[in-house]
Amino acid sequence: MVHALATLTDKIYMGNVVSGENAADTIAMTEILFGGGAGREAGRASIERTPAVVSLINCNSPLRWDDRMLDAQFEYCAANQPVVLTPFLLMGAMSPVTIPAALVQQLAEAFAGIALAQLIRPGCPVIFGSFLSNIDMQSGSPSFGTPESAIGLLCTGQLARHYGLPFRTGGGLNSAQTADAQAAYEALMTLLPTFLAGTNFVMHAAGWLEGGLVSCYEKFIIDIELLRELQVEFTRWRSPRSRSRSERTSRSATAGTSLARPTRWNGSGPASTGRCCRLPANFERWQRYGGKDATERAGEIWRATLDSYQPPPLDDAIRGELADYVSRRRIELGD
Numbered sequence: 001m002v003h004a005l006a007t008l009t010d011k012i013y014m015g016n017v018v019s020g021e022n023a024a025d026t027i028a029m030t031e032i033l034f035g036g037g038a039g040r041e042a043g044r045a046s047i048e049r050t051p052a053v054v055s056l057i058n059c060n061s062p063l064r065w066d067d068r069m070l071d072a073q074f075e076y077c078a079a080n081q082p083v084v085l086t087p088f089l090l091m092g093a094m095s096p097v098t099i100p101a102a103l104v105q106q107l108a109e110a111f112a113g114i115a116l117a118q119l120i121r122p123g124c125p126v127i128f129g130s131f132l133s134n135i136d137m138q139s140g141s142p143s144f145g146t147p148e149s150a151i152g153l154l155c156t157g158q159l160a161r162h163y164g165l166p167f168r169t170g171g172g173l174n175s176a177q178t179a180d181a182q183a184a185y186e187a188l189m190t191l192l193p194t195f196l197a198g199t200n201f202v203m204h205a206a207g208w209l210e211g212g213l214v215s216c217y218e219k220f221i222i223d224i225e226l227l228r229e230l231q232v233e234f235t236r237w238r239s240p241r242s243r244s245r246s247e248r249t250s251r252s253a254t255a256g257t258s259l260a261r262p263t264r265w266n267g268s269g270p271a272s273t274g275r276c277c278r279l280p281a282n283f284e285r286w287q288r289y290g291g292k293d294a295t296e297r298a299g300e301i302w303r304a305t306l307d308s309y310q311p312p313p314l315d316d317a318i319r320g321e322l323a324d325y326v327s328r329r330r331i332e333l334g335d
Contacts, residue, residue, distance in 0.1 A: 001016065002015070002016060002025065002026050002029050003029065003322055003323070003326045006029055006030070006033050006322060007311070007314060007319060007322065008311055008312075009312065010312035012052065012053070012054060013053060014053065014054055014055055014056060015027070015030075015053040015054070015055035015072070015076060015081065016055075016072070017055050017056060017057060017058075017068075017069050017072040017073075018068060018072070019068050019071055019072060020068070020071030020072055020074060020075050021071075022072065023055070023071070023072035023075035023076055024075050025329060026053060026055075027044075027047075027053070027075060027076070027079050027081070028040065028325065029322055029325060029326075030043070030047055030052050030053050031043030031044045031046075031047065032318060032321050032322055032325060033052075033318060033322065034046045034047050034052055035318075037315060037317050037318060044079070047079065047080070047081065048079060048080045051080060051081050051082050051125060052081070053076070053081045053082075054081070054082045054083070054084060054127070054201070055072065055073075055076050055081065055082075055083050055084065056083075056084045056086060056129070056203070057069050057070070057072065057073045057083045057084065057085050057086065057113060057129075058086050058087075058088050058129075058131075059085070059086065059087040059088060059109040059110070059112075059113060060088070061087050061088050061089050061094040061095060061105070061109060062094055062095060062105060062109075063105070063108070063109060065109075065112070065113060065116075070116070073085075073113070073116070073117065073120070074120055077117045077120040077121045077124045078120055078121055080121060080124050080125070081124075081125075082124075082125035082126065082127055083113075083117060083124075083125075083126060083127070084126075084127040084129040084168045084201065084203075085110055085113030085114055085117065085126060085127070085128065085129050086110070086129025086130065086131050086168065087105070087106045087109035087110055087129070087130065087131070087132075088131045089102055089105065089106055089131065089132045089133075090133055090134055090135045090142055091132070091133070091134035091135070091148060091152070092134055092135045092137055093135045093140070093142075097134070097137070099148060099151055099152050099155065102132060102152060103132075103152065103155055103156070103159065106130060106132060106156070107159065110128050110129065110130070113126075114126050114128065114165075126165070127165070127166050127167060127168050127200070127201055128160050128163070128165040128166065128167040128168070129167070129168045129169070130152075130153070130156040130167060130168065130169040131169070132149060132152040132153065132156065132169070133146065133148075133149040133152075133173065134146055134148045134149060141175070141211075142175060142211045143175055144173035144174050144175045144186055144190060144208075144211060145173060145174050145175070145185065145186025145187060145188075145189035145190050146186075146189070147189075149173075149189075149190065150189060150190065150192075150193040151193075153169050153170055153190070153193045153194065153197055153199075154193050154196060154197050156169050156197065157169070157196075157197030157198055157199065158197075161198075166200040166201065167199065167200055167201070168199065168200065168201040168202065168203060169194065169197065169199050169202070170190055170191065170193065170194025170197070170199050170202050170205075171190060171191070171194065171202055171203055171204035171205050171208065172187035172190060172191055172204060172205050172206050172207070172208050172219075172223040172226070172227075173186070173187065173190040173204060173208055173211075173212070174186035174187045174190070174208055174209065174211075175210065175211045176209060176210070177209065177210055178209065178216075178295075179209065179216055179218045179219040179222060179294075179295045179298070180295075183209060183219055183222075184222060184226075187208070187219075187222075187223055187226065188226060191205070191223075191226055191227070191230060192230070195230050195233075195234045205223065205227060206219070206220045206223035206224055206227065207219050207220035207223060208223075217298075217299070217302040218295045218298040218299050218302065219298075220298075220302065221276065221277055221298035221299075221301045221302050222277060222294060222295075222298050224276060225276035225277060225278060228276065276298075276301065277294050277297040277298040277301055278294070279292075279294075279297060
C-alpha cells in the first residue's frame with residue numbers, strides 16, 4: 001500500500017498504523033522517497049524538517065487507546081511526523097447519547113493522545129481528531145449525515161479554536177447503500193458543517209458509502225462536485241474592479257440582457273465552478289443525451305479519468321530502491 005502511495009501519486013499520503021513495525025516501514029520508505037538519492041539518513045533529516053506523512057491514530061472509545069496504534073504513534077512522533085489523534089465516537093454506543101456528554105468524552109480522549117505525543121517528542125505536530133456521529137436508536141446501526149453529528153462537528157470546531165489546535169472532522173459521510181439521493185443529502189449534511197466549522201484536515205471527503213464499509217467511484221465523482229461548489233461558496237468573494245457597480249448595473253439595464261454580450265468571468269459568477277456530472281437540461285434534451293442519471297454520468301467521468309491517468313515523475317534510482325525495500329521486507333515478514 002505504501003509503495004503504491006509513494007509511486008502513483010505526488011500528494012501527501014497517510015502512513016500505516018496497524019503496528020509499530022509497519023509504521024517504521026512507512027517511515028523508512030518515506031526516507032527513501034525524500035532522500036533525493038542521497039540515502040535514508042538524508043531523507044530522515046528532510047522529513048523531520050518538513051513532515052511528509054500524516055497518520056491516523058484512533059482511540060478505541062470509550063477511554064482506551066489500542067496498543068498497536070500507540071506503537072505506531074511512537075514511531076511517527078519520534079520521526080516528527082504529524083498524527084491525527086481521533087476519538088471514534090458514535091453517540092449512544094461508544095459515548096453517552098447526549099451531545100455535551102459526548103464532547104466531554106471526546107476532549108478527554110483526544111487530550112490524552114496529544115499529551116502522549118508531546119511526551120514522545122516535545123513539539124511534534126499533532127491534529128485534534130474528531131469522528132463524532134450517532135447510532136440509530138431503533139436498530140443500533142451507525143448513522144451519518146444526521147443533525148446531531150452536524151451539531152457535534154460545529155461544537156468541535158469551536159473547541160479546537162479555543163485550545164489553538166488544528167483539527168480534523170467531517171467528510172462526505174453517509175449510511176446509504178448506493179449513490180442515490182440519500183447518499184447525496186447525508187453527505188451534504190456532513191460536508192456543509194465541515195466547511196462552516198473551518199475544519200483544517202478532512203478525511204473521507206469523497207467516495208463513502210454504507211457507513212464507510214465500501215468505496216464507490218460514482219459517489220467519489222458526485223462528492224467532488226459538492227466539494228468544488230462548496231469551495232467556491234466559502235471562498236471570499238471579490239468584485240471585479242474594472243467598473244463601478246452602478247456603471248455595470250446601468251449598462252445591463254440599457255443594453256438588454258447580459259446574455260447578449262460576451263462576459264469575462266473572474267470567479268464572480270456560476271461559470272467559475274465549471275461542470276462535473278451535473279446536466280442542466282430540460283427533459284427533452286436530457287432524453288436526447290441518453291436519459292442518464294447523475295450516477296451514470298459520474299461513472300463515465302471516473303472511467304475517463306482513469307483512462308487518462310499519468311503517473312507522477314519519479315527518479316528511476318529512487319523507484320528501484322523502493323521496490324528493493326518492499327521485496328526485502330516481504331521476505332523478512334514471510335509474505
